Amino acid sequence: MTRMANVVVIVVLTSVGVGVTYWLQRSSAAQIAAEQQMLDSRRLLDVLPAQAYDNQPLAQPLALIDIDLKHSKLLAGYRATKAGQPVAVLLRSQTQGYAGAIELLLAIDANGTLVGVKTLRQIETPALGGHVGDWPNRWLQGFAGKSTAEPADAGWALKKDGGQFDQIAGATITSRATINAIHDALRYFDEHRAVLLGSGT
Known part of the structure; x- marks a missing residue:
């Protein structure tokens, strides 16, 4: 075989290899993207028990209004449903901590009770306020079961400020900001409950 023939064979084999690789990548890209989206979704939604809903909440964001709250700002909202019925609303919230923005994801059930919260x-x-980002987070888990009625408004503060909540050790500002953002989200849910749950306009 001549040198030119060898070059042609190598070029053809390379082209076929590139073509097959491209085809395989294209044919599996949708499946890979779907699986990655499911993993991302589960990571975000681990504030809500997987058996509690059967839709894909993150695929259908809610149109939120009046998103600038007293101590925080809402970035997004999602509705979790089971058998077509709303079971929870997820609110993505941002507040100002000691060193910068803190972004939270809160799951609130249809009755207005906090199911869970995590730092995104x-x-x-x-080693101080940075503990707010730990997951699972014992301090944040202490807010599960709370609502705007339990405790009452005055209770939504640190114990050192006359409220009901402990702080993250050595992180007063971070703790205050997080408590205020959680309280903001619960109040927002109460004020916009019908729209968030899809039962009103």
Whole structure:
């Protein structure tokens, strides 16, 4: 076989290899994207028990109004349903901590009770306020079961401020900001309950 023939064979084999690789990548891209989306979704939604809903909440964001709250700002909202009935609303909230923005995801059930909350982003001081980003988070789990009625407004503060909540050790500002953002989200849910649950306009 001549040198030119060898070059042609190599070029053809390379082209076929590239073509097959491209085809395989294209044919599996949708499946890979779907699986990645499911993993991302589960990571975000682990504040809500998987058996509690059967839809894909993140695929259908809610149109939120009046998103600038007293101590925080809402970035997004989602509705979780089971058998077509609303079971919870997820609110993505941002507040200002000690070192920068803290982004939270809160799950609130149809009765206005907090199911769970997790930190999605934060840049607080490591080993102090940075603990707000730990998952699972014992301190944040202490808010599960709370609502605007339990405790009453005055209770939504640190114990050192006359409220009912402990703080993250050495992180007063981070703790205050997080408590205020959670309270804001619960109040927002109460004020917009019908729209958030899809039972009103």
